[in-house]
Amino acid sequence: xxxxxxxxxxxxxxxxxxxxxxxxxxxxxxxxxxxxxxxxxxxxxxxxxxxxxxxxxxxxxxxxxxxxxxxxxxxxxxxxxxxxxxxxxxxxxxxxxxxxxxxxxxxxxxxxxxxxxxxxxxxxxxxxxxxxxxxxxxxxxxxxxxxxxxxxxxxxxxxxxxxxxxxxxxxxxxxxxxxxxxxxxxxxxxxxxxxxxxxxxxxxxxxxxxxxxxxxxxxxxxxxxxxxxxxxxxxxxxxxxxxxxxxxxxxxxxxxxxxxxxxxxxxxxxxxxxxxxxxxxxxxxxxxxxxxxxxxxxxxxxxxxxxxxxxxxxxxxxxxxxxxxxxxxxxxxxxxxxxxxxxxxxxxxxxxxxxxxxxxxxxxxxxxxxxxxxxxxxxxxxxxxxxxxxxxxxxxxxxxxxxxxxxxxxxxxxxxxxxxxxxxxxxxxxxxxxxxxxxxxxxxxxxxxxxxxxxxx
Amino acid sequence: xxxxxxxxxxxxxxxxxxxxxxxxxxxxxxxxxxxxxxxxxxxxxxxxxxxxxxxxxxxxxxxxxxxxxxxxxxxxxxxxxxxxxxxxxxxxxxxxxxxxxxxxxxxxxxxxxxxxxxxxxxxxxxxxxxxxxxxxxxxxxxxxxxxxxxxxxxxxxxxxxxxxxxxxxxxxxxxxxxxxxxxxxxxxxxxxxxxxxxxxxxxxxxxxxxxxxxxxxxxxxxxxxxxxxxxxxxxxxxxxxxxxxxxxxxxxxxxxxxxxxxxxxxxxxxxxxxxxxxxxxxxxxxxxxxxxxxxxxxxxxxxxxxxxxxxxxxxxxxxxxxxxxxxxxxxxxxxxxxxxxxxxxxxxxxxxxxxxxxxxxxxxxxxxxxxxxxxxxxxxxxxxxxxxxxxxxxxxxxxxxxxxxxxxxxxxxxxxxxxxxxxxxxxxxxxxxxxxxxxxxxxxxxxxxxxxxxxxxxxxxxxxxxxxxxxxxxxxxxxxxxxxx
Numbered sequence: 054x055x056x057x058x059x060x061x062x063x064x065x066x067x068x069x070x071x072x073x074x075x076x077x078x079x080x081x082x083x084x085x086x087x088x089x090x091x092x093x094x095x096x097x098x099x100x101x102x103x104x105x106x107x108x109x110x111x112x113x114x115x116x117x118x119x120x121x122x123x124x125x126x127x128x129x130x131x132x133x134x135x136x137x138x139x140x141x142x143x144x145x146x147x148x149x150x151x152x153x154x155x156x157x158x159x160x161x162x163x164x165x166x167x168x169x170x171x172x173x174x175x176x177x178x179x180x181x182x183x184x185x186x187x188x189x190x191x192x193x194x195x196x197x198x199x200x201x202x203x204x205x206x207x208x209x210x211x212x213x214x215x216x217x218x219x220x221x222x223x224x225x226x227x228x229x230x231x232x233x234x235x236x237x238x239x240x241x242x243x244x245x246x247x248x249x250x251x252x253x254x255x256x257x258x259x260x261x262x263x264x265x266x267x268x269x270x271x272x273x274x275x276x277x278x279x280x281x282x283x284x285x286x287x288x289x290x291x292x293x294x295x296x297x298x299x300x301x302x303x304x305x306x307x308x309x310x311x312x313x314x315x316x317x318x319x320x321x322x323x324x325x326x327x328x329x330x331x332x333x334x335x336x337x338x339x340x341x342x343x344x345x346x347x348x349x350x351x352x353x354x355x356x357x358x359x360x361x362x363x364x365x366x367x368x369x370x371x372x373x374x375x376x377x378x379x380x381x382x383x384x385x386x387x388x389x390x391x392x393x394x395x396x397x398x399x400x401x402x403x404x405x406x407x408x409x410x411x412x413x414x415x416x417x418x419x420x421x422x423x424x425x426x427x428x429x430x431x432x433x434x435x436x437x438x439x440x441x442x443x444x445x446x447x448x449x450x451x452x453x454x455x456x457x458x459x460x461x462x463x464x465x466x467x468x469x470x471x472x473x474x475x476x477x478x479x480x481x482x483x484x485x486x487x488x489x490x491x492x493x494x495x496x497x498x499x500x501x502x503x504x505x506x507x508x509x510x
Numbered sequence: 511x512x513x514x515x516x517x518x519x520x521x522x523x524x525x526x527x528x529x530x531x532x533x534x535x536x537x538x539x540x541x542x543x544x545x546x547x548x549x550x551x552x553x554x555x556x557x558x559x560x561x562x563x564x565x566x567x568x569x570x571x572x573x574x575x576x577x578x579x580x581x582x583x584x585x586x587x588x589x590x591x592x593x594x595x596x597x598x599x600x601x602x603x604x605x606x607x608x609x610x611x612x613x614x615x616x617x618x619x620x621x622x623x624x625x626x627x628x629x630x631x632x633x634x635x636x637x638x639x640x641x642x643x644x645x646x647x648x649x650x651x652x653x654x655x656x657x658x659x660x661x662x663x664x665x666x667x668x669x670x671x672x673x674x675x676x677x678x679x680x681x682x683x684x685x686x687x688x689x690x691x692x693x694x695x696x697x698x699x700x701x702x703x704x705x706x707x708x709x710x711x712x713x714x715x716x717x718x719x720x721x722x723x724x725x726x727x728x729x730x731x732x733x734x735x736x737x738x739x740x741x742x743x744x745x746x747x748x749x750x751x752x753x754x755x756x757x758x759x760x761x762x763x764x765x766x767x768x769x770x771x772x773x774x775x776x777x778x779x780x781x782x783x784x785x786x787x788x789x790x791x792x793x794x795x796x797x798x799x800x801x802x803x804x805x806x807x808x809x810x811x812x813x814x815x816x817x818x819x820x821x822x823x824x825x826x827x828x829x830x831x832x833x834x835x836x837x838x839x840x841x842x843x844x845x846x847x848x849x850x851x852x853x854x855x856x857x858x859x860x861x862x863x864x865x866x867x868x869x870x871x872x873x874x875x876x877x878x879x880x881x882x883x884x885x886x887x888x889x890x891x892x893x894x895x896x897x898x899x900x901x902x903x904x905x906x907x908x909x910x911x912x913x914x915x916x917x918x919x920x921x922x923x924x925x926x927x928x929x930x931x932x933x934x935x936x937x938x939x940x941x942x943x944x945x946x947x948x949x950x951x952x953x954x955x956x957x958x959x960x961x962x963x964x965x966x967x968x969x970x971x972x973x974x975x976x977x978x979x980x981x982x983x984x985x986x987x988x989x990x991x992x993x994x995x
Contacts, residue, residue: 151579302521306514346547362536363544364552376552376581398537402530409526416519420512428511436518443525450532 062490065126066118072130073110080106080137083372087145090373105163106137109170116174120181121485125418128484131411132462132477135404136166136470139463141372142384142391149378158384158465165467169474176478183482187426190243197236200229201279205286215334216457217287230283230292231459231472234299234437235479241300242429244272245307249425253308264312273313276300277320284328290338291444291456297321298440303433307425342454354381358449362393369397384465386457390449405446408461412439415480421487431483434476558603559583563619563642563881565598565611567649573598573612578695586693592686593658596717597649597874600689604700608692609715611645611874614822618643618878625886643886646877648677653959656991657682660984666945666965667718667853670988673861673951673960675891676870678821679992680961681854683718685710718964720825724850725964728936729789729918729977730947731845733859733906736786738801738809740902745782745797747905753780757792759837760799766844768792769935786909787917789933791844798843803834806842810849812897813859814869821854821872828855845936857962860949862895863910864930864957867903869894911954919948921982924990928954931985933977943967948981952989959992961985 081103088096096102110133117124144159152158180186186193204210204217211219211226219226245252252269280293301317328335337351345355357380364375377383377391384391393401415435422428438461448455459469536544545553561584564574572594575584586601588594599610607616617623621642650670657668657680670680691703707715716722739745753774756765774780774790785793798806810830811817819825831838831848841847854872862869871892878887898906910930913919919931931950938945945967951960963981 302518306511306518309511309514359536359540360544360547360550360552362533363541364550364556366537366541376555379551393533393537398533401533401537405526405529405533409523412522412526413519416515416522419515425511428515432515432518436522439522439525443529446529447525447532450529450536452528452532 062123062488064122066114066122069117069126069129070111070114072126073114073133076130076134076137077103077106077110079134080141083138083141084144086371087141087148087373090371091145091148102163105167106133109167113170113174116177117481117485120177121481123485123488123490124481125414125484125488127410127414128477128481131407131414132474135407135411135462136169136474138392138404139388139460139465140166142377142388142395142463143465145373145395146378146384146391148373149376161467162465162470165470168467169471172471173474173478173481176475177482180479180482183427183430183479183486184424186239186430187243187246190240190247193236193243194240197233197240198279200233200236201283203229216289218289218292225467228466228468230287230289231468232475234295235434235472235475237296238299238303238430238433238437241303242426242433245303245429246425248272249307252304252313253310265310265316270316273300273304273317273320277324281324281328284324285332288332288334289457290328290335290454291448291458294444294456295437295440295458297324299433299437302436302440303429306419306432307429338454338456342451345451355449355451355455357381358387358390359451361387361390362450365394365397365400367398369393369395369400371395385459386445386464387449388463388465389446389460392463405442408438408442412436412442414484418480418484418487422483423487427483427486431480434480438473438476554603555581555583557606557620560620561641561881562586562601563621563644565619566644566646567594567651567654569646570651573601573689580695582695585695586689588689588693591688591690593654593682594649595686595689595714596683596719597647597681598689600692602692602700602704603695604697605692605704609717610823611647614820614824615645615875618645626880641881644879644881644883645875646879647874648672648679648876648889649681649874650679650992653680653988653991654682656680657984657988658684658686660987661963661965664965664980665712665718666963667722668961668963668984668988669719669853669857670959670961670992671857671861671870671872673864673870673957676861676872676894677876677891678872678874679959680988681717681719681874683716683722685712685714687714717823718853718966720821720823720852720854722826722852724826724828724852725945725966726936726938727845727849727851727856728934728945728947729791729845730856730859730932730934730949730962731842731849731851732786732789732794733863733910733932733949734810734813735794735798735801735806735843736782736909737813737863737898737902737906738805739782739797740905741809741898742801742805747781747783747909749782750779751782751785751790751793752778752796753785753790753793754778755792757795757840759795759840761835762837764837766791766795766841783909783912786906786932787912789913789918794843795840796843799836799840803830803832803839803842806830806839807832809897812869812895813862814855814894814897815851819854819872821874823874825854825872826852828852845934853962853964855962856947856949856964857960860930860932860951860962861960862897863903863906864951864960865903866900867898868896907954910950914950918976918978919950919982921978922948922950922986922989924952924986924993927952927989927993929986929989930954930957931982933982935976935978938967943969944975946975946977946980948977948985950985950989952993959989961988961992963988 143162147157147159203220209220211221218228280297284293304313341355361380372395375394377394380387412435419428419431445458445460447453461473562575564571573588578585599612600608601612607613619642653670661684668682694700756767758765768791780793807830815828818827828851838847842849871894873889877885907930914922914929914931918933922929922931929952934947936945946965949962951957963984965980
């Protein structure tokens with residue numbers, strides 16, 4: 054005999070609040086630590102900065118309580134902690150570079166963080182149900198391509214360190230590729246949900262592999278072409294690797310066909326070999342990867358990063374006590390090495406586990422999602438964070454050649470921060486939908502509703 | 511779609527596992543290799559970036575670290591660089607701790623010495639930068655300055671000891687250099703001055719007092735021979751020794767003359783006392799033959815020959831030749847052939863005569879203090895050996911007083927204070943060029959300072975610069991500064 058009892062499932066919001074406060078406490082401790090180590094005094098703006106951080110993250114938490122009360126309770130604390138630690142390290146490097154208050158990178162980053170959190174809240178207000186995004190599949194595609202190609206335009210396009218990834222408007226520079234990542238993920242998800250049957254069922258078998266039809270290969274070839282285009286035109290190895298990897302992963306999840314992965318890897322290898330043969334800067338990266346300490350190497354960038362990490366050792370030098378500023382791009386591409394130096398192996402393990410947790414919570418959301426579009430979108434968004442961390446940290450630690458991407462939430466730079474906060478907002482929205490009990494499910498009018506009924510498995 | 515998502519989650523886990531492995535490899539297994547890599551600025555900065563302890567002379571720092579705003583955080587400055595260069599050594603970002611106390615006492619100065627471990631514990635807890643120990647050294651600034659001024663521009667070295675304790679009161683080597691040019695933070699200028707100093711033919715980086723070329727001691731070695739004679743109990747100061755105009759070395763047709771070809775006493779024999787007083791060559795060559803190489807070697811070793819010494823700067827051991835034949839032993843009697851000494855060794859001979867036959871361990875560091883100036887370690891006077899008896903010491907002192915009062919060392923005499931001394935003029939090569947020596951102590955009845963002066967031959971041939979002419983006046987200035995506090 055069993056009795057049916059109705060109970061309100063836990064929303065996890067209180068857990069979230071406690072964890073967010075805990076994260077802020079850690080960040081402020083690190084902040085005080087840095088100021089004490091470098092300036093010898095408690096930071097004078099501790100209350101102001103701490104208050105700002107508290108106001109924005111707790112404010113966002115309240116938005117979640119109001120607009121997405123069943124959302125995953127771990128995502129916000131993790132991102133708060135990563136974003137906050139990034140701020141501390143950027144400030145620490147500001148001190149090391151002797152920047153004065155007016156030109157602090159950290160204060161700009163604080164502003165970007167506030168903007169990122171605000172935009173994430175706006176996303177939660179505007180996107181009441183993630184399924185509406187499916188309506189904009191092809192608009193997202195166009196937007197993604199346009200954003201990607203913006204830096205190629207004259208006048209506003211802008212080249213830095215040999216890569217043409219920025220646009221400059223007024224006094225601000227922006228990396229549209231970061232936002233394009235979201236638009237393209239939306240496009241991939243929408244497109245694959247619509248065509249997955251054709252992609253997975255039709256085709257001939259060859260050597261135990263289900264080969265797709267020629268015309269179904271189109272989108273894969275298009276994604277491949279796009280990533281090669283980015284590589285050639287913008288000299289951005291990281292982004293092309295990221296887009297192509299993201300697309301192949303989503304294709305595989307949509308079709309459940311290993312053949313797509315194999316074809317994808319073959320295409321990737323072909324592209325990689327071709328790029329290596331054709332472009333000097335790719336060869337440079339590969340040579341630096343194989344022997345970063347080669348005295349005749351064109352750059353000691355990798356070597357310096359490795360020395361910084363080695364210097365940190367097991368427990369690190371302590372925040373403010375190392376020399377992370379001896380590494381190039383210490384607060385952007387190499388910020389992870391800066392953490393490795395000052396927090397040690399123990400510290401970066403913790404940070405890598407935070408990322409891993411973030412990605413796995415995202416994939417958990419994908420599994421919990423009740424329809425294909427949400428599953429694919431959550432998978433794509435979560436995987437893009439994981440892949441990006443892998444490409445960056447793997448590049449620093451010589452798992453793969455160094456390509457140069459931002460480290461999500463940590464690196465100095467507004468576009469990356471805003472894009473990642475929006476990604477988290479979308480994951481929160483999908484997880485809210487996935488975890489919401491049936492009784493409370495409020496269906497949107499129109500096509501969203503039918504999609505839910507049809508695809509829940 | 512859940513199955514492929516789960517598989518993708520496994521792939522993500524594998525990706526992160528790869529990152530955990532790679533960071534572990536770099537930060538744990540490879541860390542030491544990376545730290546020791548040539549040109550790793552972090553390791554250099556770490557060593558250099560510490561608040562290194564000061565070196566104090568009479569309470570005044572001659573080497574100290576001052577904070578800077580640049581990456582190196584501290585700059586090492588030497589307030590009287592030229593005067594103390596060979597005592598302090600240098601501390602350079604590019605070349606590390608080099609020479610002098612900077613190198614010998616690097617562990618204490620940098621704060622990494624084991625003896626500082628318990629004092630560092632609170633630093634570990636509070637996260638305070640480890641700080642180095644401060645060294646108070648034994649140099650008497652007035653003696654040091656007097657020695658440097660008296661030596662002037664001549665190449666050579668002066669060492670002064672307190673015979674009662676072994677404390678080094680002065681250590682001067684010329685030519686000298688300015689360690690500030692090596693500790694500068696202008697790294698290209700540092701490199702340039704380092705190369706200039708290294709290529710300089712006059713070798714300013716070499717501390718001639720303890721670690722330069724070993725020099726033939728000439729007649730100052732007669733003190734060792736006389737000591738061996740007196741210790742053998744077969745001779746006393748009044749013993750008459752043969753002192754012909756020329757002495758033919760045993761087994762050869764080679765003969766050596768007295769200085770200037772003169773007779774030592776006007777007769778066929780000269781007393782041991784007068785042999786020392788007038789620095790008679792023929793009687794000492796004969797005496798050396800009588801005593802034999804073994805006895806001379808034993809006496810020389812009792813004075814410290816052949817022993818490596820750390821003061822704590824490493825001292826090149828002086829040597830008495832062991833393989834000499836009879837003729838060569840005769841030559842060693844006048845400090846020629848292969849007898850080779852450092853100025854410090856000569857000062858140690860004088861100091862043990864001054865200290866009633868007891869040789870004290872020479873040392874440069876008096877007190878080691880931590881950052882709060884609490885003493886960690888104080889060097890106490892230590893006996894190194896007893897090379898001669900009190901009687902022998904007294905007899906030698908009387909002879910050396912006569913050298914200054916009525917012999918070859920008159921230029922070392924001080925008004926109102928009895929000075930004991932011995933001159934030396936050591937020929938080298940075949941052109942007759944000679945280094946000038948003087949060693950002695952004062953006051954003779956209650957010595958507070960012993961000194962050795964070496965002036966290198968300025969020319970390739972003989973210009974008449976004997977120890978009595980060139981070195982004795984320098985010794986006089988040093989002794990005067992030492993006995994008149």
